[in-house]
Amino acid sequence: MDDMLRRARMNDQRRSQRPTLPACVPGLYVQHRDRGFVAHITASQFAFSTVRSMTVSVLKAYGAGQSAADTAEWLVSELLGNAVRACGDHVPLVVEVYVTGRSVQVTVHDPAADLLPHRSAVAMDSETAESGRGLGLLDLLAPGWDVVSSPVGKQIRCHIAR
Numbered sequence: 001m002d003d004m005l006r007r008a009r010m011n012d013q014r015r016s017q018r019p020t021l022p023a024c025v026p027g028l029y030v031q032h033r034d035r036g037f038v039a040h041i042t043a044s045q046f047a048f049s050t051v052r053s054m055t056v057s058v059l060k061a062y063g064a065g066q067s068a069a070d071t072a073e074w075l076v077s078e079l080l081g082n083a084v085r086a087c088g089d090h091v092p093l094v095v096e097v098y099v100t101g102r103s104v105q106v107t108v109h110d111p112a113a114d115l116l117p118h119r120s121a122v123a124m125d126s127e128t129a130e131s132g133r134g135l136g137l138l139d140l141l142a143p144g145w146d147v148v149s150s151p152v153g154k155q156i157r158c159h160i161a162r
Contacts, residue, residue, distance in 0.1 A: 019061035022050055030054070035062045036098025036105075043084045043091045052076055055097050055106075062099040064162060071141050071160050072097060072104050078138060079108040079156055086115040104160040106142070111153035 021030045027042040028050055037058050041047040055076050059069040076095060083093055087110055094109035117135055138145055142158035149155075 019058050033098055039095045041093050043089060043093060048080050051095050059099060059104055064099050064104050068104045068160050068162050072106050075106045075142060075158050082117065083108060083110040087112045103162055106158040107155050109150060109153060109155045113149055113153045116147060
């Protein structure tokens with residue numbers, strides 16, 4: 001019984017120390033999750049901007065360093081941009097960002113299970129290319145990222161060492 005009370009008090013204390021999340025508005029529904037957040041969004045400039053800034057502030061509030069938070073922000077931006085290019089404007093997306101014991105996790109869900117990321121032939125050091133380097137940068141910043149099918153599409157999952 002004492003152990004249950006102690007755990008309940010610790011959970012209450014953790015909840016009271018959570019960072020403030022933005023209010024939910026059409027196209028942006030945000031919830032706390034353990035040491036992070038989940039954002040259900042409709043692709044828009046407002047939603048993307050809000051999720052990017054939340055990524056940095058929430059991760060730092062839960063103990064991630066500036067470098068990991070900045071990397072996560074870049075990953076969120078890249079994955080959201082790729083989802084819009086693959087699925088079109090106003091696509092419904094889910095973004096999960098949270099801190100674990102050893103890493104920062106970034107997951108972006110989109111509804112297009114059959115549209116998998118593919119690499120372009122653009123060289124990473126090309127001075128003239130305007131796009132095509134995103135997956136190469138993903139490899140450098142989040143080695144071991146993967147794509148997993150889900151009941152409603154696919155998830156792209158990234159792990160960043162803390």
